[in-house]
Amino acid sequence: MGKRSLIGLAAMALCVGAQAQKTTADGIAEYRKMLEDGNPAELFEAKGEELWKQKRGPKNASLEQCDLGQGPGVVKGAFVTLPRYFADTQRVQDLESRLVSCMATLQGFDAAEIAKTPFGRGEMANVTALATWVASMSRGMRFNLPQGHPAERQSYEVGKRAFFFRAGSHDFACATCHAEDGKRIRLQELPNLTKNPGDGIGFAAWPAYRVSNGQMWGMQLRLNDCFRQQRFPYPGFGSEVTIDLATFMGVNAKGSESIAPSIKR
Amino acid sequence: MSSIRFIIGGSAALALLVGCATGPSPEELDARAKQAIQSSFRDQGIAKIDRLNQDPALAACSSDKAPDDAVADRVMADALNTVKWPAGGQFVGDWRRGEAIAQSGRGMTWTDASADPKDNGGNCYNCHQIDEKEISYGTIGPSLWNYGKNRGITDVAAPATAPIVHYTWVKLWNPRAYAPCSNMPRFGHKGLLNEQQLRDLMALLLDPKSPVNQ
Numbered sequence: 001m002g003k004r005s006l007i008g009l010a011a012m013a014l015c016v017g018a019q020a021q022k023t024t025a026d027g028i029a030e031y032r033k034m035l036e037d038g039n040p041a042e043l044f045e046a047k048g049e050e051l052w053k054q055k056r057g058p059k060n061a062s063l064e065q066c067d068l069g070q071g072p073g074v075v076k077g078a079f080v081t082l083p084r085y086f087a088d089t090q091r092v093q094d095l096e097s098r099l100v101s102c103m104a105t106l107q108g109f110d111a112a113e114i115a116k117t118p119f120g121r122g123e124m125a126n127v128t129a130l131a132t133w134v135a136s137m138s139r140g141m142r143f144n145l146p147q148g149h150p151a152e153r154q155s156y157e158v159g160k161r162a163f164f165f166r167a168g169s170h171d172f173a174c175a176t177c178h179a180e181d182g183k184r185i186r187l188q189e190l191p192n193l194t195k196n197p198g199d200g201i202g203f204a205a206w207p208a209y210r211v212s213n214g215q216m217w218g219m220q221l222r223l224n225d226c227f228r229q230q231r232f233p234y235p236g237f238g239s240e241v242t243i244d245l246a247t248f249m250g251v252n253a254k255g256s257e258s259i260a261p262s263i264k265r
Numbered sequence: 266m267s268s269i270r271f272i273i274g275g276s277a278a279l280a281l282l283v284g285c286a287t288g289p290s291p292e293e294l295d296a297r298a299k300q301a302i303q304s305s306f307r308d309q310g311i312a313k314i315d316r317l318n319q320d321p322a323l324a325a326c327s328s329d330k331a332p333d334d335a336v337a338d339r340v341m342a343d344a345l346n347t348v349k350w351p352a353g354g355q356f357v358g359d360w361r362r363g364e365a366i367a368q369s370g371r372g373m374t375w376t377d378a379s380a381d382p383k384d385n386g387g388n389c390y391n392c393h394q395i396d397e398k399e400i401s402y403g404t405i406g407p408s409l410w411n412y413g414k415n416r417g418i419t420d421v422a423a424p425a426t427a428p429i430v431h432y433t434w435v436k437l438w439n440p441r442a443y444a445p446c447s448n449m450p451r452f453g454h455k456g457l458l459n460e461q462q463l464r465d466l467m468a469l470l471l472d473p474k475s476p477v478n479q
Contacts, residue, residue, distance in 0.1 A: 154289065177405065242305065
């Protein structure tokens with residue numbers, strides 16, 4: 001399936017070149033629809049599943065006892081309840097930062113070292129593949145983040161404030177682009193993330209495979225590139241703002257269906 | 266005496282109870298959010314952490330609620346005071362260069378090498394329709410198609426057009442002068458575009474020969 005998807009994708013890319021010249025927004029919508037037929041994210045899902053089961057790291061252990069919030073080793077349904085509070089780390093964690101915690105405690109990797117690794121490289125690429133697979137195990141399920149613990153409620157409130165925080169050279173906040181319905185940048189439609197934007201939209205679509213650059217992006221990289229375009233300084237991997245923004249978006253998306261891993265422009 | 270003590274004790278207990286029921290106060294959460302923002306970012310290239318510092322205009326517009334009238338009025342008055350008028354009273358440049366600046370979304374990210382305005386674009390089409398021949402435009406800002414024509418401009422140098430020319434310069438320099446929480450960057454005030462680039466954008470919007478006004 002993987003190889004056939006890639007060949008199909010290459011053929012589609014050729015079609016798109018011709019199509020973009022003769023049509024407008026309809027053509028682009030059609031192109032996006034065609035892309036859904038074959039998603040290279042499947043390759044990352046397969047890699048993630050293998051990494052989960054493989055004995056690795058200084059402790060030569062697998063991640064099969066990792067607790068993603070549903071109990072050790074329970075993967076199905078975990079994605080649609082993250083970020084959440086974890087008693088062992090005493091922090092609210094998103095999927096990616098939680099995976100790094102498991103890689104540290106179970107496998108003996110250096111969490112700080114992984115957090116410093118650029119996206120797409122080394123163990124960071126493995127975190128993305130793992131997140132892609134974990135997300136795929138909740139495909140079709142509906143978001144339902146817990147808000148029972150005071151730290152989870154604080155995470156939402158801090159995330160909301162970070163969402164509206166205007167700064168940087170251009171005075172942008174997340175809210176500049178993502179607080180109204182039906183807006184676009186160029187032709188790119190922008191989800192309103194202050195409320196539930198609908199099934200498979202916004203928070204419910206990441207991790208996603210990016211066709212434009214051939215990369216697999218988790219929510220951490222999605223937010224990182226938002227901040228780059230927002231002309232902010234660089235957000236740390238798993239930093240409080242990135243996790244609290246995910247809590248804000250995830251709680252707002254309550255009841256929407258996860259289509260992750262999806263495919264994007 | 267004892268009844269006063271009872272009231273004081275009662276209100277303290279009530280405050281404690283409310284505190285327990287609702288968690289941290291909005292002010293405590295504001296402070297917590299400020300700490301979280303400060304500790305979550307680091308310098309990268311030209312994008313330094315001093316970009317997180319807010320001036321009063323940013324602080325007034327960083328929640329889901331609009332500032333009250335007094336604050337809004339002060340933000341607008343302060344913004345108007347920041348405006349520098351162009352040298353020699355030359356407001357209008359070349360619309361062709363203006364179109365190129367409007368098209369470019371480059372500049373000021375941590376992957377850009379230089380913060381010199383000459384390396385920056387205006388990002389205009391990201392948010393506005395401008396020349397209607399460009400179909401790839403954003404909708405965060407209003408359409409600027411026929412901007413000058415709709416305002417009856419046939420000669421940018423005519424005295425009668427001065428108010429709209431001045432208004433447009435202020436809008437590009439510091440849009441907070443007219444809308445305290447405008448989403449638009451403060452291109453002149455924040456040094457994102459230089460005077461000549463602003464003149465060229467003025468021409469794109471105002472020059473009767475600009476494709477925008479056909």
